Amino acid sequence: MTQTQNAPTERTRLRRKRERGHFDRDTINGILDAMPLAHVGYVINETPVVMPTLQWREGGHVYWHASAGGRGIKAAEGTDVCLTVSLLDGLVLARSGFHHSANYRSVMIFGRPERVSDPEQKRARFDGLIDTLFPGRSADLRPPTNVEVRQTTVLSLPISEVSAKIRDAGPVDDEADYALPIWAGTIPIRTVAGAPIADERNLPDVELPAHVRDFDIG
Amino acid sequence: MTQTQNAPTERTRLRRKRERGHFDRDTINGILDAMPLAHVGYVINETPVVMPTLQWREGGHVYWHASAGGRGIKAAEGTDVCLTVSLLDGLVLARSGFHHSANYRSVMIFGRPERVSDPEQKRARFDGLIDTLFPGRSADLRPPTNVEVRQTTVLSLPISEVSAKIRDAGPVDDEADYALPIWAGTIPIRTVAGAPIADERNLPDVELPAHVRDFDIG
Numbered sequence: 001m002t003q004t005q006n007a008p009t010e011r012t013r014l015r016r017k018r019e020r021g022h023f024d025r026d027t028i029n030g031i032l033d034a035m036p037l038a039h040v041g042y043v044i045n046e047t048p049v050v051m052p053t054l055q056w057r058e059g060g061h062v063y064w065h066a067s068a069g070g071r072g073i074k075a076a077e078g079t080d081v082c083l084t085v086s087l088l089d090g091l092v093l094a095r096s097g098f099h100h101s102a103n104y105r106s107v108m109i110f111g112r113p114e115r116v117s118d119p120e121q122k123r124a125r126f127d128g129l130i131d132t133l134f135p136g137r138s139a140d141l142r143p144p145t146n147v148e149v150r151q152t153t154v155l156s157l158p159i160s161e162v163s164a165k166i167r168d169a170g171p172v173d174d175e176a177d178y179a180l181p182i183w184a185g186t187i188p189i190r191t192v193a194g195a196p197i198a199d200e201r202n203l204p205d206v207e208l209p210a211h212v213r214d215f216d217i218g
Numbered sequence: 219m220t221q222t223q224n225a226p227t228e229r230t231r232l233r234r235k236r237e238r239g240h241f242d243r244d245t246i247n248g249i250l251d252a253m254p255l256a257h258v259g260y261v262i263n264e265t266p267v268v269m270p271t272l273q274w275r276e277g278g279h280v281y282w283h284a285s286a287g288g289r290g291i292k293a294a295e296g297t298d299v300c301l302t303v304s305l306l307d308g309l310v311l312a313r314s315g316f317h318h319s320a321n322y323r324s325v326m327i328f329g330r331p332e333r334v335s336d337p338e339q340k341r342a343r344f345d346g347l348i349d350t351l352f353p354g355r356s357a358d359l360r361p362p363t364n365v366e367v368r369q370t371t372v373l374s375l376p377i378s379e380v381s382a383k384i385r386d387a388g389p390v391d392d393e394a395d396y397a398l399p400i401w402a403g404t405i406p407i408r409t410v411a412g413a414p415i416a417d418e419r420n421l422p423d424v425e426l427p428a429h430v431r432d433f434d435i436g
Contacts, residue, residue: 035306036306036309036320037304037306037320037322039257039259039268039302039304040268041257041259041266041267041268041300042266043261043264043265043266046261046298047261047298047300047328048259048260048261048266048268048298048299048300049259049300049326049328050257050258050259050266050268050300050301050302050326051302051326052302052304052322052324054320080264080265080266081266082259082265082266082267082268083268084257084268084269084270086255086257086270088253088254088255088409091254091351091433093352093355093430095359095360096359096360096361096362096366097344097345097347097348097356097359097361097362098344098362098363098366098370100347100348102254102255102272104255104270106270108267108268108269110265110267126315126316127315129315129318130315130318133309134311137311138315140400141313141314141315141400142313142314142392142395142398142400143314143315144314144315144316145316148314148316152316170415170417170418171417173419174360177360178419179421180360180421181421181423181424182358182359182360182424183416183420183424183425183426183427183430184416184417184419184420185414185415185416185417185420185430186414186415186417187411187412187414187415187430187433188411188412188413188414188415189409189410189411189412189435190409190410190412191306191407191408191409192407192408192410193405193406193407194405194406194407194408195406196403196404196405196406197388197403197404197405197406198401198402198403199388199389199402199403199404200388201391201396201402202401202402202403203397203398203399205399206399206400206401207401208401209401212311212401212403212405215309215405217407
């Protein structure tokens, strides 16, 4: 490794070079917006810990939240994290094991997260989480109490030290192997939303809102 | 944090306690087998790096592989990693923002990966990768060359320091909030395989194999 700590620009440059990634902001935003599930890497006592977390994007930042006493949140304060969002889009079957591959979209964001401290800002971010997933829903909900706001920590990371990687292609085999009688191709994989399941305790006259009916993922 | 490095048993105990997880081996294996996409956390120059990677399980170990010169593989040698496999199974909409949640299955495996060095063992693991995803396929393929075996590093991790977390339930609201006229419920999310796409250069008499037709994920 030639990269050095505390040199994000150099780190980013090396990552770009190695990973032959895609870096336009629309591509990166598109991946973040397609998949709320993120994996956040913390270093806790010199050991990496990778936790699944819901992320949401507002403008040029990603956010995630957790119980204020949570392990990851504590570890994230004042230290670097890596937040990765990936979608598996397909398995690629080649004529040799070596050329089997996967299609995917992935974004890695590096940085030192900041805690959203101001209570009004926190409330705005809670609404942002809801409305990013379900446009307009936050206005319909029972608002957060002060205790709920205190119990929850919101972290933010600028989408600046970032890289994306995408593979979207069929198998690429050694030329000689195309003569072999082997089925090659791609099995597409998708993340899909199923039919909404209403809570049994919904009031009888409550209708399915558009933000649930139109929900999309992947 | 009261946990200490180099005390995996203590670490595991604390994790279990905090995470109220599920630890029977069948549950853990079921999650690993349902989703080949893993996120592996390395520490590179004191910074966490979370890389998407395909994992496969054979018996009591998980395996992953990468180009022998790859950044993650280099970082993994002789240091702890965390390999996390997660499936997002649903988004849970409650009557307050605070009680919104996600359904998911997740496994975290901690440990110091070992490199599979013996060439015959490596070949067996390559077959294992293919056959875990597509039972019986490895026997049909052009076998790996010695160069391909050398170019690829296979890492293994015992499924021993491990925890699983599962949420699978509808919304749980504050009692008073059930009186509110708000739609609450669950949007199921699934990972699904689509219809296989044959490579254009398949020979005309090659048929779709059962291991592709019957492929399942999620």
